[in-house]
Amino acid sequence: MSDTTKRPSMLAAMFTMKCPSCRRSRVFVNKSILPFEQMVVLKDECEVCGQQLKSEKNNGGGINYALTMILFFLNLCWYWPIFGLSYKDNSVYYYLATSITVVLVAQPYLMRLSRMIYLYLYVSFGDSRRVEVKE
Ligand SMILES: [Zn+2]
Incomplete structure (x- = not known):
C-alpha cells in the first residue's frame, strides 16, 4: 500500500x-x-x-477575467480603509493606478491559477485509472 490512497487537500493542491x-x-512544465x-x-x-492535462479547450480565459475583477475588489478592501476614497479629490484615480499595478504584478500567477481552476472543474480526484482511491 502506498500513500496514494491518502487524499491531499484540494485547495492546497490547487x-x-x-x-x-x-x-x-x-x-x-516550468x-x-x-x-x-x-x-x-x-x-x-x-x-x-x-492524467491527461492538455486539451484544446483548456485556456481558462474567462476564469482569468473573473479573478482579475475579484482582485480589483480585494484591492478596494485594503485601499479604502488605509488611504480613503473620496470623489472630492483624485483618490479614486490613485486607487485605480494602485489596483492596476497590483493586478499586472499578480497576472502571471492569476493566469496559472485560472488554468488550475479550469482543470479542477473538469478533473476530479482519482480520475486517472492508475491511482486507486479508497473512499
Ligand atoms: Zn496526477
Missing part, C-alpha cells in the same frame, strides 16, 4: 499547482513563471498518475 487527479505532481513564453505551458500528462 494553489500549489498540483495535478487535479493525484494532487502530487506539478502540472506546469516551476517558476520564467520564461514568460512558457509560463502557462502544461505537461501533456501527469508524471505520477498519467
